[in-house]
Amino acid sequence: MSALKKYLGDVGEVREGHALDARALEAFLGRAVKGFAGPLGIRQFAGGQSNPTYLITTPDRAYVLRRKPFGQLLASAHQIDREFRVMQALGQAGFPVPETLAYCADEDVIGAPFYVMAHIEGRIFSDCTMPDLKCAERAAAFDSANETLARLHSFDLAALDLEDFGRPGNYFARQIARWSKQYDASRTDDVPEMEKLIAWLPGAIPPDEETRLIHGDYSFHNLLFHPREPRVVGVLDWELSTTGHPLGDLTYHAMEWYRPAGSDPRGTLDGADLAALGVPTLEAYVARYCERAGRAPIERLSFYQAYNLFRVAAIVQGIVARARAGTAASAEAGEQAPRVRAYAAAAL
Template sequence: MPACWVRGTSCGTLRAHSPRPEPRRMSERSESPFDLDALSAWLGQAVTGFAGPITLQKFKGGQSNPTYALDTPNKRYVLRSKPGPVAKLLPSAHAIEREFRVLDALADSEVPVPKVLALCQDEGVIGRMFYLMERVDGRIFWDAALPELDAAARGPIYAAMNDTIAALHRVVPEQIGLADYGAAGNYFERQIHRWSKQYRASETQTIEAMEQLIEWLPGAMPADEEARIVHGDFRIDNLVFHPSEPRVIAVLDWELSTLGHPLADFAYHCLAWFTPPGIMRGIAGLPIANLGLPSLESYIADYCQKTGRQAGIPDLNFYLAYNLFRLAGIAQGIAKRAEQGTASSAKALETGALARPVAELGWRIAQGHMH
């Protein structure tokens, strides 16, 4: 059954889900948090052809930026807003204007993105900033092993996914007006410093592997300063596929996008081959060849061919270890909040407990143990 493109979970590799979570569903609550008359009036002026009346239903789930199905008699849209009330948000948090900007900039590129229609930065309209986009319907695969498909159909899905991330990393930011979309230079240095600091602030126990990574990563950084648009959370369940063809028709969840090293982005995507099914949403330990899934080696070779990397990825262990270090830092932050009682759910405890095994996997890979 086709699924609406909307979802929204940052760093979803670590989310405590079953191997096949339910598709995103709309809330049964009918009341709107917004003044629909004010919203309809603004959209009528800002969006060509927009005409109410409108109905609004929130999509369930853990979106940090609430997302709604907005329907009119003639067309279906998606509205994405900052959470409210605005006064309680940090200035840089929930920057949906950045999401709008990157989606708008990529509209004419090879990267399939939903078409954005209008950004409202006037918080007086509905009490928070929001943007409207067209709605894209297709298939979302929640399990990287693709159990709903035959073996022969799985390879083409992975090939389409590879095509899409390669297309993103071929985009030259300066050519689409995104030269200032992120800080210039020293990407890994800045990221390692940031996540080391955040890890220290949330440390609840000594994790020897994390200590090793914090010491090793700064000295192992590649020398090149390559900069491209990085998605930040590129994985299979953040993609919408054509209803019947092995083709990506929309890339979702650009909340973490910035300018950075494309191989950091690609290596994050490749963690599926190193992490198990279920809570980590990977395919490690599965009979990949029998399932019709590509080997990591062939997947990397395809990406390198599509992005002109004739030398392959010599520092792959660094890029993988860096991403696992970052994910361990995120998990440790969740563990700290669970300990303090600000994130006391069973899922928070389960996700927080991943800090140690994720860091240990990262340190093994850093040492060259890739299998």
Template sequence: MAEQDRGAAEIREGFAFDQARLETWMRENVDGFAGLRGVQQFSGGQSNPTYLLLGQERDYVLRRKPPGPLLKGAHAIEREFRLISALHPSGFPVPQPRGLCEDADVIGTAFYIMDHVKGRNFWNTAFPEVPREDRAAYFDAMNATIAQLHTIDPVSVGLGDYGKAGNYFERQIGRWSRQYLGDEEAGRVPALDALIEWLPANIPPGDDTSIVHGDFRCDNLLFHPTEPRVVAVLDWELSTLGHPLADFAYHLMVYRMPPGFSTGLLGIDLQAEGIPSEADYIAAYCRRTGRDRIDRLDFYLAFSLFRLAAIIHGIKGRMLRGNASSPDAAKAVAQLDSVAELALAQIGTSA
């Protein structure tokens, strides 16, 4: 069933911290904080461990960097905090930020605190918990939310310098290629090697820039408890200024994935299940963002799947080093080769 608290349960081994020190810090830095009743850890999140803080008067969420050795530039929770602090006053659905602590002496790593938003969280993109006649409305809510994000002027919300302008694909392909090649413990993947060759030579023209989430999926959204409305977008670790079609294609790629494969929709009778077609979903996004169409969709999907495979490769490295933050890490890593091959399938290439 859909989970209101995204699987919050006991803190997993290796991820506990000194709760008394946290409580002292919150009393000094979080307005209105009145003490803790307990702490739980969410089951989701492959990268930054996330906790439910049960407060005396309200509940909070804590996001921290994982313990152990980290790759340079990864787990930038300070950027996440800046992002939600900028978006919250604009009316975009993010939790209210409450405080950032960069002092690792408090709980062992840097962390930030935000309000806990009550809502429904869905792990399956087909929304099986929702009546068939309501599913299209949930898809439309996702579509409206990502389109809203891509139409926010970064400068107007103080994020004009949140990322580099221009050459987004060139820079991203380079970044993920370096991270992949630099993690020697995780090994090589032939399909990723092939993508590293193909993608830089096939970047489409055009250089649009918007705020991008980087991991916009249904399981990173909280919906209203009873309505098809997004009340919070979560997990902003990969956010930056970038090309909106990269962000949208990453969100769209579930249409190209088979069921059981990151809860993909490929092969499902979408009409029978009350789910909009890929073409209709693209058309709705284009209407909301002022586009006539999306050319070169094959590139955007191949790039998005390449990036996903590189992320999974990083999870594999963290798992081998003993600091993967989710019990589902092994399950994700088992899909690494398949995700990379699926990326190649978008461009009619095989390793």
């Protein structure tokens, strides 16, 4: 696994097999984006395991482009049109997302559908302990993440014109079925722990039902903080967003506290001196969210933890499969295989 870095968002040369047609892209942006003027430069972000992401620069402004991967794709994956739609709706409602500028479904432009958004300056913390922050700053950063998530879950779907963004009800049952199917489709090795989870999870779902707009990958690696202040200025990577149970979002975000040690380069708070860090306990963090969201305390937290560990294991398995097929977006995707078993084992 790669050495831990303080921040994510490094950019470098466009990787082999990921090149874009600069001339065609510049012509499209000139037509579609108000005020765009070339010449443009193209570099690629080091992250973006799923959808390749590029920094587009001009003499006057910077943009970010996300596209579908080239090659054969799993059904229901990489729906960047959904990313664009939800970000556009949330931006109009004043929620902190990058400004969406143009969507292109025409594969003839750069070889795959893509969208372009404004580039926002800020920090994406690679290490969930945020080692370069002072104690009070770290506490404020965690609280800002908590407040931002509670605010996301407060939106009325009809007011956002997103009532059809996902199916209501049976969220966990549908998600377990979806990720079980995608795990099977991308299977490369036998992982008995995953088979146990696939068999156990459907019968363990709590009975309560609730439908809200959820991010689907709400974690510090998708939160852009102000360059100097401990507050969220942008929520990124909406590929997995849908309508569903808000506790799926919350307890996925809460994996910072229960992520298995050594399973992820972002680290874990498991075993950390939280008081010294200025970070609340998991129980206090969840209680603060429930207070902001106006909901009762959460029962059966262990189910939600197991579900999220299983879900992440299935997502990582998809990255492993794309790495072996040569279509993964990240240069480090091939290193992911051991994480599948680590997450699945921790869920049992």
